[in-house]
Amino acid sequence: MAEMINVALPKGRLGEKVYDIFEKAGYDCPAIREENRKLTFENREAGVRYFWVKPSDVAIYVERGAADIGVAGKDILREYEPDIYEILDMNVGKCRMCVAGPADFKDNYAKTLKVATKFPNIAKKYYSEKSRRIDIIKLNGSIELAPILGLSDVIVDIVETGTTLRENGLTPLETITDISARLIANKASYKFKNREIRRLCESLEKLVAERE
Ligand code: PRP
Numbered sequence: 661m662a663e664m665i666n667v668a669l670p671k672g673r674l675g676e677k678v679y680d681i682f683e684k685a686g687y688d689c690p691a692i693r694e695e696n697r698k699l700t701f702e703n704r705e706a707g708v709r710y711f712w713v714k715p716s717d718v719a720i721y722v723e724r725g726a727a728d729i730g731v732a733g734k735d736i737l738r739e740y741e742p743d744i745y746e747i748l749d750m751n752v753g754k755c756r757m758c759v760a761g762p763a764d765f766k767d768n769y770a771k772t773l774k775v776a777t778k779f780p781n782i783a784k785k786y787y788s789e790k791s792r793r794i795d796i797i798k799l800n801g802s803i804e805l806a807p808i809l810g811l812s813d814v815i816v817d818i819v820e821t822g823t824t825l826r827e828n829g830l831t832p833l834e835t836i837t838d839i840s841a842r843l844i845a846n847k848a849s850y851k852f853k854n855r856e857i858r859r860l861c862e863s864l865e866k867l868v869a870e871r872e
């Protein structure tokens with residue numbers, strides 16, 4: 661009998677889009693559509709078991725093998741560099757990682773630049789490549805407040821529509837990288853459940869290509 665594949669899905673809007681794609685690919689699990697607070701769902705016939713996981717935790721579940729595969733944003737993968745295989749660009753959850761600040765921001769190289777972010781490693785790497793001395797202020801959300809209140813000079817954050825920046829009087833200043841959601845696999849699972857994971861990945865690949 662084929663092995664069950666354990667899938668970590670990111671809770672929220674992105675996860676729902678991702679589940680739609682899995683469903684179209686033949687890995688449906690109707691119970692997941694029901695309104696409830698359950699976190700695990702399985703469809704034995706389709707050979708799949710889903711878990712709803714906090715988006716920033718998907719890579720941890722996959723890296724440690726609690727899930728065989730999962731869907732995580734490239735932002736999280738760049739920030740934490742988990743030891744996993746990245747097997748498919750899902751072409752959803754597209755956005756940019758940017759430096760943002762007031763439109764009239766002028767960098768004063770005589771001073772250490774104060775950068776507020778949820779992504780300290782991405783920010784450190786970006787500025788170290790530019791040899792710019794920075795002070796990282798690690799926040800967990802509502803990053804846009806930091807330059808408004810003088811807590812930081814700029815922010816490094818995700819920009820999707822740009823609405824949050826605009827409504828807070830800020831603007832994107834530099835793009836660090838493009839982001840999208842990626843299908844990732846645990847390294848041991850990829851070996852031992854290779855046939856099942858490859859088959860799922862190929863079914864997803866066709867649907868993802870149609871979205872382009
Ligand atoms: C993200 C990000 C921005 C916003 C960008 O926040 O940190 O605040 O989305 O989206 P936009 O360009 O479409 O306005 P998230 O919703 O994850 O909430 P958080 O601030 O609590 O992290």
